[in-house]
Amino acid sequence: MTPLLELDNLRTWFYTDSGIARSVDGVSFHVDQGETVGVVGESGCGKSVTALSILRLVRPPGRIEAGSAIRFEGKDLLSLPEREMQHVRGNRIAMVFQEPMTALNPVFTVGDQIAEVARIHAGMSKRDAAAKAIEMLRLVGMPAPEQRATEYPHQLSGGMRQRVVIAMALVMNPALVIADEPTTALDVTIQAQILELLADLTKRLGTSILLITHDLGVVAENCSRVLVMYAGEVVEEALTSDLFARAHHPYTEGLLGAMPRVGGQAERLATIPGTVPPPTAWPDGCRFRERCPYAWERCAVEHPPLYQIGVNHVSRCHLAVEPERRLHPHVPLAAQQGVSAA
Amino acid sequence: MRWWQTSWSRPPTRAFVSDDVTTPVRAVSTSSARSRLRRDRRAAIGLGVLAAMALIALLAPVLAPYDPRVQLDIVHLRSLPPSFAHPLGTDTFSRDVLSRLIFGARVSLTISFVAVLIATAFGTLVGSVAGYVGGVVDTVLMRLVDAAFSVPTLLLLIVVIALWGEIGVAFLTLLIAAVGWFTVSRLVRAETLSIRDADFIVAARALGVPSWRILARHVLPNVIGPAIVAATLAVGNVILLEAGLSYLGIGVRPPTPSWGSIIQDGSERVSDLWWLTLFPGLAILITVFACNALGDALRDALDPRQLHASFGGLVIPSEVEGSAPL
Numbered sequence: 001m002t003p004l005l006e007l008d009n010l011r012t013w014f015y016t017d018s019g020i021a022r023s024v025d026g027v028s029f030h031v032d033q034g035e036t037v038g039v040v041g042e043s044g045c046g047k048s049v050t051a052l053s054i055l056r057l058v059r060p061p062g063r064i065e066a067g068s069a070i071r072f073e074g075k076d077l078l079s080l081p082e083r084e085m086q087h088v089r090g091n092r093i094a095m096v097f098q099e100p101m102t103a104l105n106p107v108f109t110v111g112d113q114i115a116e117v118a119r120i121h122a123g124m125s126k127r128d129a130a131a132k133a134i135e136m137l138r139l140v141g142m143p144a145p146e147q148r149a150t151e152y153p154h155q156l157s158g159g160m161r162q163r164v165v166i167a168m169a170l171v172m173n174p175a176l177v178i179a180d181e182p183t184t185a186l187d188v189t190i191q192a193q194i195l196e197l198l199a200d201l202t203k204r205l206g207t208s209i210l211l212i213t214h215d216l217g218v219v220a221e222n223c224s225r226v227l228v229m230y231a232g233e234v235v236e237e238a239l240t241s242d243l244f245a246r247a248h249h250p251y252t253e254g255l256l257g258a259m260p261r262v263g264g265q266a267e268r269l270a271t272i273p274g275t276v277p278p279p280t281a282w283p284d285g286c287r288f289r290e291r292c293p294y295a296w297e298r299c300a301v302e303h304p305p306l307y308q309i310g311v312n313h314v315s316r317c318h319l320a321v322e323p324e325r326r327l328h329p330h331v332p333l334a335a336q337q338g339v340s341a342a
Numbered sequence: 343m344r345w346w347q348t349s350w351s352r353p354p355t356r357a358f359v360s361d362d363v364t365t366p367v368r369a370v371s372t373s374s375a376r377s378r379l380r381r382d383r384r385a386a387i388g389l390g391v392l393a394a395m396a397l398i399a400l401l402a403p404v405l406a407p408y409d410p411r412v413q414l415d416i417v418h419l420r421s422l423p424p425s426f427a428h429p430l431g432t433d434t435f436s437r438d439v440l441s442r443l444i445f446g447a448r449v450s451l452t453i454s455f456v457a458v459l460i461a462t463a464f465g466t467l468v469g470s471v472a473g474y475v476g477g478v479v480d481t482v483l484m485r486l487v488d489a490a491f492s493v494p495t496l497l498l499l500i501v502v503i504a505l506w507g508e509i510g511v512a513f514l515t516l517l518i519a520a521v522g523w524f525t526v527s528r529l530v531r532a533e534t535l536s537i538r539d540a541d542f543i544v545a546a547r548a549l550g551v552p553s554w555r556i557l558a559r560h561v562l563p564n565v566i567g568p569a570i571v572a573a574t575l576a577v578g579n580v581i582l583l584e585a586g587l588s589y590l591g592i593g594v595r596p597p598t599p600s601w602g603s604i605i606q607d608g609s610e611r612v613s614d615l616w617w618l619t620l621f622p623g624l625a626i627l628i629t630v631f632a633c634n635a636l637g638d639a640l641r642d643a644l645d646p647r648q649l650h651a652s653f654g655g656l657v658i659p660s661e662v663e664g665s666a667p668l
Contacts, residue, residue, distance in 0.1 A: 168545075
């Protein structure tokens with residue numbers, strides 16, 4: 001079966017004054033029909049730019065480089081004329097944004113904004129679209145949908161706004177929903193509700209989800225497969241259970257170590273020393289080298305490929321071929337320098 | 343020399359899209375722009391005066407005691423000081439100054455309001471397209487505006503009018519509009535740039551909303567506020583510009599009365615026939631003052647620092663953040 005969405009060597013570069021920022025630098029993965037795939041990584045690792053690239057919404061100075069390919073439902077999105085691409089957006093692929101506060105236009109009622117999608121893509125009359133908007137609000141569990149439809153975004157709470165954003169995304173029953181940190185801006189109880197809603201709806205509608213997040217807990221509960229991104233690359237890809245049980249890449253290890261655990265001993269959470277290098281100057285060799293407790297000479301000279309380390313499990317780390325190195329961790333370079341800075 | 347533009351080019355403070363509006367409305371200050379405007383005495387006075395002026399202009403044939411163009415009696419009724427028969431006196435051609443002033447309001451107000459309307463509409467169009475589309479379009483349009491800025495407005499108008507010779511009121515209005523849209527376009531472009539990458543614009547694009555529709559529905563309502571404020575302030579300036587042109591004898595042609603041309607008629611006799619220049623001067627002063635008062639009030643009402651429950655130029659009923667649990 002061909003996957004619903006397939007990215008092949010996606011490279012999205014930004015031509016800034018301070019150099020070329022290779023924000024997304026050779027990302028390949030796929031999403032199957034009905035599957036929920038998580039993309040994890042810290043700020044600046046390229047996960048949001050990947051999402052925008054799929055919809056071709058990257059603005060200058062950003063550019064998707066030649067040689068990249070994004071196939072969706074058998075079409076190459078990158079060679080689609082803008083007109084057809086507009087038909088894909090909101091209709092076949094929809095996006096849910098991080099900030100429900102700012103993802104809605106403040107000067108229109110939420111009903112109008114949901115109806116707009118139906119009017120553009122389904123050519124509905126004003127009246128039908130308004131009815132559709134109320135139906136969608138009911139679908140996403142909005143209390144008193146008829147009344148809420150006439151309200152402005154600022155009159156709704158954060159959780160309700162996110163429900164509106166989800167309603168807008170699902171109007172046309174898209175094949176794929178890209179959710180870019182859909183719960184980051186919400187408080188914890190609301191987060192759970194929103195994720196449940198998203199999971200429930202997509203299950204009923206058979207929608208695939210690309211769930212972008214920096215929260216591994218969210219991934220554990222919602223995704224069947226996970227991609228870990230670092231410095232514009234995929235560094236590890238595995239089934240969720242495999243990733244949590246047998247994380248291979250030191251970066252993934254670090255992320256898991258930085259997760260609070262219920263019932264764990266009350267000690268300080270582990271942190272990964274240092275920060276992501278600027279995208280205008282990715283280091284040669286392994287990009288995680290300076291923050292890695294296992295890094296050795298080879299990491300400085302040879303950019304690691306994605307090693308196959310198990311069924312459906314790949315990792316961009318030389319430890320795959322020299323596993324004994326894992327027995328002798330050392331203080332990462334970034335921590336040695338970081339002590340005086342901190 | 344751009345004396346008429348000084349306050350048009352004053353950047354009204356940005357309305358909307360500060361991070362402020364994205365945070366939930368707090369119970370501290372929930373007054374809307376509309377209610378702030380209503381409480382503002384400057385707005386009431388400005389609007390009241392302008393409404394009165396408009397009414398006078400509209401009812402000119404009823405209100406004016408004489409025909410403004412007719413020389414009543416060039417022998418006995420010329421250059422009379424204010425009296426009961428002629429409350430504002432008569433001019434050197436024995437025409438009634440009050441009647442001329444009332445009919446002059448028609449010409450002066452029409453020219454300035456229409457010119458500002460055209461300039462604001464066109465400037466908003468150019469500015470929002472330049473800001474939203476960006477790239478080469480933006481560069482070309484804004485360099486054109488830069489070039490236009492480098493030409494002194496008054497001088498340009500004088501040259502054009504001198505080349506054309508006799509011009510009508512309609513053409514004069516268009517000319518004034520043609521030199522007035524640059525500033526508006528700059529202003530609207532800056533506003534557009536500031537919200538172009540706002541989440542809801544990206545979200546609209548991600549939902550497949552066509553560009554023209556994003557521009558018309560999502561960008562314009564959010565950037566029009568400052569343009570409206572600028573337009574209000576510009577009305578006063580255009581009245582002055584028209585008066586200035588007429589005073590120089592290149593604006594409205596006699597015997598058609600405009601406030602500027604009335605002053606021009608009396609300009610050589612300021613020392614003895616003071617009523618010829620004082621009253622039209624006062625009319626201009628009051629109108630410009632009213633426009634600026636209204637503009638200032640509008641600007642303050644839309645100030646983002648006080649902005650909570652209203653956005654852009656559109657006033658939205660103020661409401662405390664919906665406190666219903668999700």
